[in-house]
Amino acid sequence: MKPSPRLCLIPAAVAAALTAAAAAPAPAADEPQRRVQVAMVNFTDSRIPDAGKLEIALKDNYFGSTGSLTSYYNEVTGGATTFKAAEGDGVTGPVDIDLAATGCDTGKINDLTRKALAAKGVPEDSYDHLSLVFPSEKAGCDWLALGTVGGGTTWMPIGADGKMSMTALVHEFGHNFGYSHHMRLRCPEGDLGAGCKEDGTSHKTPMGGGGWEAGLTSPELLHNKWLTGGEVGEVTKSATYTLRPLYGSGGGVRALDIPLGDDRLVVELRHKSGTVDGEIQGVHAYRVPEKDYTKSALIDPTPDADESTGGEAPADADALKAGATLTDKARKVEVKVVKAAADAATVQVSLDGVAAPAAPAKAAEPEPVRDEAATAPGDAAAPDDAAAPNDARPEGGSTELAETGGDSDTTLAYSIGGGLMLAFGGAFLLKSRTRRVATSSGRRSR
Incomplete structure (x- = not known):
């Protein structure tokens, strides 16, 4: 049919x-x-x-x-x-x-x-x-x-x-x-408050057309508590993080869980490990509606594919390259990828308009233990000229x-x-x- x-x-x-x-x-x-x-x-x-x-x-x-x-x-x-x-x-x-x-x-x-x-x-x-x-x-x-x-x-x-x-x-x-089913939200230029639109599937998980050689996304892993403790950087204030590959070996933060009003923004680094993610590389971000990690959707900062190319886009064209920024002005949230390599990525997260430090702290990475009972920080008041909060969310179901x-x-x-x-x-x-x-x-x- x-x-x-x-x-x-x-x-x-x-x-x-x-x-x-x-x-x-x-x-x-x-x-x-x-x-x-x-x-x-x-x-x-x-x-x-x-x-x-x-x-x-x-x-x-x-x-x-x-x-x-x-x-x-x-x-x-x-x-x-x-x-x-x-x-x-x-x-x-x-x-x-x-x-x-x-x-x-x-x-x-x-x-x-x-x-x-x-x-x-x-x-x-x-x-x-x-x-x-x-x-x-x-x-x-x-x-x-x-x-x-x-x-x-x-x-x-x-x-x-x-x-x-x-x-x-x-x-x-x-x-x-x-x-x-895992969907894609197209947010041109990484603007999370400018009318993101659902546009097909994510291709980052078997739940969204990625095939069974793709690993699960970090929000899916978070739902089942397969990422815990120091593997999750639950962001509560402006900070700079070093991300390790989601399925890599060794320790370190593998996913950032960032407040975005009533929603969450989860950021990960993907790279081939074992038998998974041979074709999924780079930093990716997902919007989680109302903390329901089963209904996350990929944030795609690219514009629609040009008709002259037949609508085809290369694999991981949606990955966040070094210098890429995701911004929600109404909620005063900014996520910037400073470095994106196969073995590590540096990501700055600014909350409530407070700029993130230029480099990760020399001490241990922030690694607060996930507390399901904790509430996310409330929406910050938007300045008069800020765009209204965007309500485009993954529909999930x-x-x-x-x-x-x-x-x-x-x-x-x-x-x-x-x-x-x-x-x-x-x-x-x-x-x-x-x-x-x-x-x-x-x-x-x-």
């Missing part, structure tokens, strides 16, 4: 998944080890052709020592959270359910599979995540994969070849961790289910009553080496 509006009515078949998916409690965000149960599912009219071959592939995809769901999250979290097989080798089935594939009824697939697993001696309390793997041919799902946001269920249809998209797998488990796939690259949010919501994403979730931006509007669509 090629939907274009951002908000539209939810498909009834997918809405049905809410009741069953919400019934199981979501695993705690800081739980150090998560039990994953993978279930191969057969329908009455569609069956997995070679279950033995698929089981071997699934063990490798989910629990392999390299190039797997487990190895990815083990690396990006520094071992703080890992996955383990819930029962035996973690892969069960095929499980036969009394349901036709046609219609891709996600709610019934989830409910019937859980009941079938319980009948086979695999109760729901034996796993934190249930990943449903089923043949896609007759199901006709119009998405590549689906996952509960802040929950523990993923739906992973597979084709006749039995291959699975690792980007989709990592992405859907990212939704389980609570992450929204308080979601219950999130989708990967189809053939749209416009993010969609689907909502229903009762406080439960669905968010759907498009093909931007597949790995992309370059980004295409709209030249006539603030959003990208087909």
Whole structure:
């Protein structure tokens, strides 16, 4: 499908998944080890052709020592959270359910599979995540994969070849961790108070089209407390910091968490480390709406790509180079990149109109421990000639289910009553080496 509006009515078949998916409690965000149960599912009219071959592939995809769901999250979290097989080798089935594939009824697939697993001696309390793997041919799902946001269920249809998209797998488990689709705010010249506009996806995380070789962003890591203590410079006054690569070795500050009125501004340095971030380099900044780190968006200081180039921009053209400045005059906040190298960056942060010192303190870097109960400094009074505070924020979406796939690259949010919501994403979730931006509007669509 090629939907274009951002908000539209939810498909009834997918809405049905809410009741069953919400019934199981979501695993705690800081739980150090998560039990994953993978279930191969057969329908009455569609069956997995070679279950033995698929089981071997699934063990490798989910629990392999390299190039797997487990190895990815083990690396990006520094071992703080890992996955383990819930029962035996973690892969069960095929499980036969009394349901036709046609219609891709996600709610019934989830409910019937859980009941079938319980009948086979695999109760729901034996796993934190249930990943449903089923043949896609007759199901006709119009998405590549689906996952509960802040929950523990993923739906992973597979084709006749039995291959699975690792980007989709990592992405859907990212939704389980609570992450929204990761967007881009285009703020020309780094002016945060001049009408920043959402413009496609960030390409800095698997949650925003970065592919599964991209690491998570620092706001995503902050949400799950995978950056703590001295790794986080929580800025409370004007200061100059030395940033170390987000996934580098050794100690040091890896992210700056800066007050921006009711929001936060998070700054990081990215560089290749291990198997992640081979194509993501430099200093990047993210706006966090109302301290909700799951809904951050990349701040892109560049203008729209020129039509003469076909709308293509080189990788990391949005990185903040030495001399680049982000400014919010109304809130009297300025962030300036003094130095940007592969191994370190020097960043000056000025709050309340007080200039930052020229160099980092010779003593230990400011490294206040993150206090979730602490409140951010209030908005500073704007001078008469200052621009009004900009309300452009990442939309994110308080979601219950999130989708990967189809053939749209416009993010969609689907909502229903009762406080439960669905968010759907498009093909931007597949790995992309370059980004295409709209030249006539603030959003990208087909």
